[in-house]
Amino acid sequence: MSDIEGIYEDLEADVSLEEFREAVEEKVEQMGGLADEETAAMLIAHEIGESEVNGVADIEPGMEEVKFLAKVVSIGEVRTFERDGEDADGRVVNVEVADETGAVRAAFWDEHAEAAANELEEGQVLRIKGRPKEGFSGVEVSVDDVEPDDDVEIDVQITDTYTVEALSLGLSDVTLAGRVLDTGSVRTFDRDDGSEGRVANVTLGDPTGRIRVTLWDEQADRATELEAGTTVEVIDGYVRERDGDLELHVGNRGAIEEIDEEIDYVPESTPIESLEIDQVVDIAGVVRSADPKRTFDRDDGSEGQVRNIRVQDATGDIRVAMWGEKADVDVGPGDEVALADVEIQDGWQDDLEASAGWRSTVTVLDSGAEAGGGAETEESSDSANLSSFADGDAGEATAPEAETETGADDEATADGEEIEFTGVVVQAGDPVVLDDGETTMSVETTADVGLGEEVTARGIVRDGRLEATDVF
Secondary structure, three states: OOHHHHHHHHHOOOOOHHHHHHHHHHHHHHOOOOOOHHHHHHHHHHHHHHHEOOOHHHOOOOOOOEEEEEEEEEEOOOEEEOOOOOOOOEEEEEEEEEEOOEEEEEEEEOHHHHHHHHHOOOOOEEEEEEEEEEEOOEEEEEEEEEEEOOOOOOOOOOOOEEOHHHOOOOOOOEEEEEEEEEEOOOEEEEOOOOOEEEEEEEEEEEOOEEEEEEEEHHHOOHHHHOOOOOEEEEEEEEEEEEOOEEEEEEOOOOEEEEOOOOOOOOOOOOOHHHOOOOOEEEEEEEEEEEOOOEEEEOOOOOEEEEEEEEEEEOOEEEEEEEEHHHHHOOOOOOOEEEEEEEEEEEOHHHOEEEEEOOOOEEEEOOOOOOOOOOOOOOOOOOOOOHHHHHOOOOOOOOOHHHOOOOOOOOOOOOOOOEEEEEEEEEEOOOOEEEEOOOOEEEEEOOOOOOOOOEEEEEEEEEOOEEEEEEEO
């Protein structure tokens, strides 16, 4: 075995021995006799090793050149454009290719563009060599060389419509239908060229999961026009990554439109009793109490807002602080809610507290929705069924509406009876709601009480509420 053959055997690259020998001969000629065949073979092996990637997901914009195998998912149309200082128009065809690790857009230019449009077929496996760069919709590879490979199988489903769980980094031309779980306001920013950009977010869910959708410029206004619970279809979206999570983006070439179709979203949740500080989790339950929205001044002089609610499932309850736009969500006692991506923090009096910030999703569920459904995980298998929980069938823990409106036993608090009730203020609005650790009591009073304060209310119970004559 020659030195060249030995180096080739150690290479484990997708090139033939004949191609490797030709590359070695070219390298020797380029170096003008400064390197023998063995040295040239080692240089070629290094270059090939640097450009080979294990999968599409490993392709990054900073790479000088990449070689990879991928299946053709979709083929765009030939587009022409004018080049500066040249008479002939340029041509380009964008081809979506993918493997088991992800998808990427391959740009075929000029003579390659015509060949791609006329000769490529969906489902075909290609060996591609090209130069990665950051494109309009993520990483894009400018193709320098390509050839079909009929001997390789790549397990990639070619589809026009995706589910949330089927999305992967780099996909473009994505059509996805889902239920609107949450919407945000339009934000503006300045681009490097001095123009003003606009962006907004909505969160969509389907039976396989949920995803954050980022709407740019002309599409941003759709976030303010859509309502939670509406079913929509994203057209020509593209998948990017942010802080380790996939997001679906919609630019001026895409759209998000309402459709007449029922799509279920079944949230998975972590039991409240198992929550720990610094976790970012999904929780679900029945709203036990809801405070009025409060505003405050930030250090930078801007105004913020927050609203606290208490959510209970079959295992326990927790205070949830809803910040910013989340404070405007229309939710009150008795509502079933799912809260996604909330951060568990150390709250008031060392109790745990869930913080719902800009990345969180607050969804008011339909009557009869379930938490902890779908595919069970170790975390979600003990989650509460919200419907049975609301009916008082979830063990000893019951929602406020499963008892009476006051939460006290009917026989002990008959209408017209004068009682004293001592508890902690869990809602300081109108009415005041007190909690003694076992039951809740709705109290009509003009007394000025603070959230978390322990008070005693004395008065007559009428229609399930305590009409207080004294609060002390």
